[in-house]
Amino acid sequence: MGRRYYCEYCDKTFIDVLEARKKHLQSAHHIKQKNLHYEQCKEPAVILREELLKTPCRRFFQHGSCQFEGNCKYTHYSPEQLCELRQRVEQMEISRQRKEDAQKQIPLLESWLEKYERSIKKTDSQIVHTPWTYPEMLEYRSDLPASLIKFRPEHFHDDNFEEWGK
């Protein structure tokens, strides 16, 4: 017995001779399986774009099945399914956009360090300046945890450092 050829798309094994392989790779069944496989890997947005260009498959909607399956030149998606697909694509687009925006909002470490360096050079080295500013919108809120409340000199009433941490 010679080597065997395994076709992943069709989940089928046969003796690997050129003639048999050629025949298999050109068979309608194999081409269909292969197309179905790539159909499943496609982005929903790509499927939607393609399906919207097709007219409904009469055979599929009248008889409930169509021999061409995912390979049909007409669409097997009902209006409801297309609508669902569109919603899914839109949801994906929104979350992709959100992710992108979130990434834009995080400043680079370099830019922060630059700002920090500048603020040190500019000021008297005796005074420690923070390179960030307290968000104004938090200043007058009364529901903040202690760690987020803006520090004011009048909050500083215990200068007995030796007692701290006891």
Ligand SMILES: [Zn+2]
């Ligand atoms: Zn095959």
Ligand SMILES: [Zn+2]
């Ligand atoms: Zn069809």
